[in-house]
Amino acid sequence: MQRAPAIILHAPQLGENIGAAARVMLNFGLTDLRLVKPRDGWPSAPAEAMSAGALAQGTQVSVFETLEEAMTGLTYTIATTARPRGMEKAVFGAPDAVGALKRQAGQSAVLFGGEKSGLPNEAVALCDAILTYPVNPDFSSLNLAQAVGVFCHQWGASAGLEGKFDGTTEGLGAPALREELIGMFEHFEAELERAGYFYPPEKTPVMVTNLRNALVRAQWTQQEVRTFRGAIKALALGRGKARVVREE
């Protein structure tokens, strides 16, 4: 598996956001967190609390005086910015940024600016490309840890799990055979008929069709068909008020 990129926070302010970033990094398998001049120092009790154990369980934090030092050993870096910078750099959304990172052989990193003003142009200039999110232009300022989280999810989604959650139905149930469905329909309709449901009688065919269309769309399993037949049976054998009324 591709080595996960480092996350560099450039002049972050709140320990809470650093801790929340560490947590969401570890949620998606990223463990190299580099801090450049954290305003409130390091270590940080609020960061510890917000990390929900990530700092103890796996996220490695290193602290640097300058961005240049934090970038030592990196071969490719992407700067996250909310606004265009007019720089001659590739601008990626999260999926394409992950694609670009996965094509790198060496250690790469994604750089996020501090809460107040984001990344200075000098920091962006040290990066190979820009990552930006499709934000609401009227409310574009993301929380720092959220910005980290969006990237980390994208990384995680591409790291070996892609295609796993593609809308396939979970559970092991075998799909019902058509004859099982039809048997269920007939059972259901017979009981409805006995219960006086189909009224006026000439509407019966269209009512049956509507019911069958609704039920068939659910793509039930064999077990679900059995369950529903059990429900029909229980209703039919139960208080049976409608039947009693009819038989009177």
Added chain:
Amino acid sequence: MQRAPAIILHAPQLGENIGAAARVMLNFGLTDLRLVKPRDGWPSAPAEAMSAGALAQGTQVSVFETLEEAMTGLTYTIATTARPRGMEKAVFGAPDAVGALKRQAGQSAVLFGGEKSGLPNEAVALCDAILTYPVNPDFSSLNLAQAVGVFCHQWGASAGLEGKFDGTTEGLGAPALREELIGMFEHFEAELERAGYFYPPEKTPVMVTNLRNALVRAQWTQQEVRTFRGAIKALALGRGKARVVREE
């Protein structure tokens, strides 16, 4: 544009997380936030603070006693869960969940459970499908607002902005013509030659090739070529120490 889904928080605990969820919703253009039995009540000062203005600027919050009431008017809902439930439901990752939501004609929603234990099975059973994230199995518990944020980014990325941030280089600069590059190379190499850079002389061709390969890869614009030529010129006319040494 497709109407954005509502976000339902089922029994959320901390106002901070509700506010952070409201903020990241509005960041990506979602404005319908529904709370079912928020533990600490509503309105909430911590939520107000963490929303960074979202609650005042656009996110609409409504509060319900039951999930069923919160679901009134919805035609399609997706439950977010970290663990499989063994239920007969489609399981989506974020991109496919957004795809499914965009195919719905009516108002849809995405449901998130509270901080402590996520969604109860009864709540998941009311939903059409499951959304799950590809989390680290050893550290799978996402912060509630982060979970909301990952979905909201995915929604925003698909809502009219997809394909915009595809790695295209921003900036308006016209790419340099080959003859401009070659002129720059020759200028550079002539000054390097005068500076005594190419030593031993028989290595000159390979050194020139290496330099040209490195520079051509940057795909400079015409303006960047002019800027670099200015830099060469400045160096050549500057203190010129190497040249002086050589001319002595």
